[in-house]
Amino acid sequence: MGDIREPLRELIECGLPQALEVMGERWAFMILRASFNGLHHFEEFLSELGIARNILSNRLAKLVEHGILKREPCADDRRKIEYRLTEKGFDLLPAMIALRQWGQKYSHEPVIEDPVLVDEQDRLPIGPVSMLSHDGRVLDHLGLNMIRRADIGRRADGTIATPAGEIGDGDVIDLSSAKRAVRK
Amino acid sequence: MGDIREPLRELIECGLPQALEVMGERWAFMILRASFNGLHHFEEFLSELGIARNILSNRLAKLVEHGILKREPCADDRRKIEYRLTEKGFDLLPAMIALRQWGQKYSHEPVIEDPVLVDEQDRLPIGPVSMLSHDGRVLDHLGLNMIRRADIGRRADGTIATPAGEIGDGDVIDLSSAKRAVRK
DNA sequence: TAATTAGGTTGCAGGTTGCAACTAAAAACT
DNA sequence: AGTTTTTAGTTGCAACCTGCAACCTAATTA
Numbered sequence: 001m002g003d004i005r006e007p008l009r010e011l012i013e014c015g016l017p018q019a020l021e022v023m024g025e026r027w028a029f030m031i032l033r034a035s036f037n038g039l040h041h042f043e044e045f046l047s048e049l050g051i052a053r054n055i056l057s058n059r060l061a062k063l064v065e066h067g068i069l070k071r072e073p074c075a076d077d078r079r080k081i082e083y084r085l086t087e088k089g090f091d092l093l094p095a096m097i098a099l100r101q102w103g104q105k106y107s108h109e110p111v112i113e114d115p116v117l118v119d120e121q122d123r124l125p126i127g128p129v130s131m132l133s134h135d136g137r138v139l140d141h142l143g144l145n146m147i148r149r150a151d152i153g154r155r156a157d158g159t160i161a162t163p164a165g166e167i168g169d170g171d172v173i174d175l176s177s178a179k180r181a182v183r184k
Numbered sequence: 185m186g187d188i189r190e191p192l193r194e195l196i197e198c199g200l201p202q203a204l205e206v207m208g209e210r211w212a213f214m215i216l217r218a219s220f221n222g223l224h225h226f227e228e229f230l231s232e233l234g235i236a237r238n239i240l241s242n243r244l245a246k247l248v249e250h251g252i253l254k255r256e257p258c259a260d261d262r263r264k265i266e267y268r269l270t271e272k273g274f275d276l277l278p279a280m281i282a283l284r285q286w287g288q289k290y291s292h293e294p295v296i297e298d299p300v301l302v303d304e305q306d307r308l309p310i311g312p313v314s315m316l317s318h319d320g321r322v323l324d325h326l327g328l329n330m331i332r333r334a335d336i337g338r339r340a341d342g343t344i345a346t347p348a349g350e351i352g353d354g355d356v357i358d359l360s361s362a363k364r365a366v367r368k
Numbered sequence: 369t370a371a372t373t374a375g376g377t378t379g380c381a382g383g384t385t386g387c388a389a390c391t392a393a394a395a396a397c398t
Numbered sequence: 399a400g401t402t403t404t405t406a407g408t409t410g411c412a413a414c415c416t417g418c419a420a421c422c423t424a425a426t427t428a
Contacts, residue, residue, distance in 0.1 A: 014297050016217055016280070019287030026208060026385080033200055037330060042406050052386040057407060067290075079394045079405045090325040091286055094313050096200070098279035103203030106251075106272055113198050114333035119317040121327065122345035123337050127318050129278050132311040133303040138320075139310060141274040146221055149298035153307050161306035210416080226375050236417040241376055263374045263425045 022066045023092065027051055027059050032089065032096055035069065037115070040082045068092065098129040134163055206250045207276065211235055211243050216273065216280055219253065221299070224266045252276065282313040318347055 022028060027049070034045055045056055060083055063069040068089040074080035097117065104111045116125055131139045153160045206212060211233070218229055229240055244267060247253040252273040258264035281301065288295045302309055315323045337344045 013295055014217070015284040015287030015289075015291060015295050016213060017287070018291045018295075019283045020210075020213060023283065024208075024210060024213070026204075029200060029204060029208070033198065043404080046406095052388095053406085054387090054408075055385060058385095077395070077405085081406070088290055091289065093325050093328070094315055095279055095282035095286055097315060098282050098313065099203045099207065100199040102275055102279055103199030103201070105199075105275065107199060107202045111197055111199050111202075112333070115330040116333050116336060118329050118331055118336065119321070119323055119327060120329045121317070121321075123329070123331060123335065123339050124318045124345055124347060125336065126323060126328070127316040127320065129282065129313060129315050131278055131281060131313050132322075133305070134308045134311050136311065136322075137303070137305075138316075139303055141277050143304050144277070144310070145302050145304045145307070146299040147302055147307060149296070149300050151307065152300060152302065152309065155307050161308055163308060227373085230375095236419095237375085238377070238418090239416065261374085261426075265375070 019095075022062060022068065023095070025059065025062070027055065028063065029096055029099065031056075031059055031063065032068070032085075032092055033100075035083065035085050035089070036093065036096075040084060041080055042083075045083075063089075094129050097126075101128055203279075206246060206252065207279075209243065209246070211239065212247065213280055213283065215240075215243055215247065216252070216269075216276055217284075219267065219269050219273070220277065220280075224268060225264055226267075229267075247273075278313050281310075285312055 023032075030049055030051075031045060034048055039045055039048060042056065042060070045051065045060070046053060049056070051059075060069065060071070064071045064083070066088075067086055069083045070086050072082050072084075074082055104113070118125055131144070133139055133143075153162060155161060207216075214233055214235075215229060218232055223229055223232060226240065226244070229235065229244070230237060233240070235243075244253065244255070248255045248267070250272075251270055253267045254270050256266050256268070258266055288297070300309055315328070317323055317327075337346060339345060
């Protein structure tokens with residue numbers, strides 16, 4: 001009845017579209033970076049980024065609306081407004097830095113960044129942003145797979161892996177969520 | 185002579201603008217994700233993403249131009265063209281997944297992704313994409329700092345950290361690159 | 369040979385971006 | 399006190415980008 005294919009769902013259920021709703025817009029990441037870099041005021045962003053006034057106004061409003069920046073009038077100078085990263089904003093750092101590192105890696109003119117992002121403890125530049133397994137091993141794209149939700153933990157040899165340990169072939173497991181699989 | 189302030193440089197020299205030149209455009213990440221998900225042909229992207237034909241055409245061309253996808257006519261059916269991720273394309277995975285995870289974390293309707301991205305070894309879902317120190321410790325935004333390039337490795341207490349070990353206060357070091365600092 | 373499929377291109381309506389000029393309110397100077 | 403400057407916007411307009419629908423071309427299939 002009707003040829004309403006139902007595509008998209010699979011691809012929409014993944015967090016990416018939500019993320020891109022805000023961060024997919026031009027300047028969003030540049031503002032985020034400037035913000036992390038210690039800029040807090042409209043005119044600072046304006047002159048450092050070279051963005052148009054109206055666009056900056058619009059973008060800041062949208063970032064505030066999405067809870068990535070918080071907007072509060074300055075106590076000492078009530079003309080000034082402070083834009084500061086929220087926790088949600090800081091949580092975008094891995095994505096932003098991963099993007100930067102990728103851009104750097106494949107940039108034609110080699111990039112000599114200054115200021116440099118360092119680990120506070122030893123003040124040495126951080127390593128590459130990495131994909132980790134559930135138990136902390138660094139993974140590359142060859143070590144990754146897309147599988148059906150139902151097959152989580154089911155390895156080729158028939159054994160089932162869990163975050164806690166292993167389960168043998170004959171064991172009955174709760175298929176609804178291999179993460180919480182239990183021996184019966 | 186002239187008031188040509190020289191802003192931007194600091195913020196341009198960071199890899200982000202380069203990355204955003206391609207990946208900042210609408211659909212770029214969605215196409216990347218579809219590609220990683222096993223789609224290779226024009227019509228597949230078209231029906232799965234719900235993107236307009238002309239835009240898809242344009243975006244694919246741009247991704248190919250930037251070396252993120254490679255475009256090759258199919259051997260068996262010369263109408264068909266295969267779009268496949270290059271190494272450069274796969275290198276965008278940390279950024280893409282970080283973005284997805286962030287989108288998921290802050291999504292209102294909780295996202296139950298299927299298919300799921302798993303570690304090939306144990307087929308368990310991967311952990312959060314993470315920022316790592318040079319020696320592999322997981323860092324959060326509180327453990328990060330932006331410092332001048334010249335201050336790399338210089339800690340508050342005057343000691344100098346290097347990837348290899350420690351250097352005392354009186355030691356002479358090669359300032360040009362603290363990463364390769366040596367005792368004299 | 370005609371119909372279908374794959375991958376585009378073209379034209380047009382509507383939305384977004386960006387420059388420049390204007391505004392409103394608070395602060396600083398005279 | 400009155401004028402000027404600074405901060406954070408808004409408005410108008412031109413150029414560019416998006417997306418829908420229709421069209422095009424080459425290869426394959428019926």
